[in-house]
Amino acid sequence: MSGISYRTQKIIVIIGFLFLPLILLCLFTYYPAVRLLYLSFTSWDGYSSAAKWIGFDNFKEVFTNPNLFGVFLNQIPYVIVGIFQNIIAIVFAVILNSKLRGRNFFRVLLFLPFIMNAVAVAFMFQYVFDTTNGSLNLLLHFVGLDALRTSWLGNQSIVNFSLASIGFWRFMGYNMVIYIGALQSIPGDMYEAAKIDGANRIQTLWWLTLPNLTKIIQLNMFLTLTGALAVFDLPFVLTKGGPAGASESFLLKTIETAFQFNNFGLASAMSIVLLIITFVILLIQNLALNRKGEQ
Numbered sequence: 001m002s003g004i005s006y007r008t009q010k011i012i013v014i015i016g017f018l019f020l021p022l023i024l025l026c027l028f029t030y031y032p033a034v035r036l037l038y039l040s041f042t043s044w045d046g047y048s049s050a051a052k053w054i055g056f057d058n059f060k061e062v063f064t065n066p067n068l069f070g071v072f073l074n075q076i077p078y079v080i081v082g083i084f085q086n087i088i089a090i091v092f093a094v095i096l097n098s099k100l101r102g103r104n105f106f107r108v109l110l111f112l113p114f115i116m117n118a119v120a121v122a123f124m125f126q127y128v129f130d131t132t133n134g135s136l137n138l139l140l141h142f143v144g145l146d147a148l149r150t151s152w153l154g155n156q157s158i159v160n161f162s163l164a165s166i167g168f169w170r171f172m173g174y175n176m177v178i179y180i181g182a183l184q185s186i187p188g189d190m191y192e193a194a195k196i197d198g199a200n201r202i203q204t205l206w207w208l209t210l211p212n213l214t215k216i217i218q219l220n221m222f223l224t225l226t227g228a229l230a231v232f233d234l235p236f237v238l239t240k241g242g243p244a245g246a247s248e249s250f251l252l253k254t255i256e257t258a259f260q261f262n263n264f265g266l267a268s269a270m271s272i273v274l275l276i277i278t279f280v281i282l283l284i285q286n287l288a289l290n291r292k293g294e295q
Helices: 006-039 057-064 069-096 103-115 118-128 135-142 159-184 188-196 201-212 214-229 233-238 250-259 264-294
Strands: none
Touching: 006 264, 057 069, 057 264, 069 103, 069 159, 069 201, 069 214, 069 250, 103 159, 118 135, 118 159, 118 233, 159 214, 159 233, 188 201, 201 214, 214 264, 250 264
16 A cells, blocks of 8 residues: 555545444444335235335324324323432432432442343332232231222223332432432532522522533433333333233334234334334423523
8 A cells, every 4th residue: 555645545444444334334223224114104014025005004093093192191100200200310319419428328229220130120029019919018008008008010090100110210220320420510619609609408409400400301301201102121021011901002012013913014103103202302302491591
């Protein structure tokens, strides 16, 4: 390469290093995405050599069939619990970011559930919510609250809240650690200035801490909402979508449509709809928080 200029050699080296990663990216990311979009306009059954083009019929089916689009209602409890989870995570982050004795121990203790396997967590809470010998019902009996004992995973009105509470227990520590990292990036001089101006802890939290956490709150809320829309492991392991489909998630319904009913075209359309809804939520959240930040 002695006759090639340094600039040309540099370009060749860059192309050489990027060629394989770009090929893999296109092969395993972009091509499946384009293929998924194409299949959403067909009635492919998963094994036929040809896929019949049916236009927007799959999307019409998703939005007009209450058994499909109505499944999103089952995920509202996950959103509610997720919002409450972020509030509690901020509270614990503020507490454990202070000069508290043993704070590192409590940080590890609260973060520990996040590193546990999701399926293991689901089976563990199966014993917690068991109707007969579950630890939750036994605890209620021990404290004299037998009237509150119920089938936590068999009651259609509370099953999704029961499942969402598992997510609260598992992910609260993760969100807390993120908030702690954000809190530690706030200059200490700002707190000293607020203290000199006579601000109490509540005023400091409301007017100083929370405004500086806006971007992190925005990130965590997006992850929380998308996680609520794409929940799969807990209802799949613990309830299989029951009782009577009350805990079926949209992702679980999508997988069931594809692999149980062999309607990959409709399942692809459901995946596209989920992607669009996630994008819309992100857009609305960004507009709302950015407008609040400009005020």
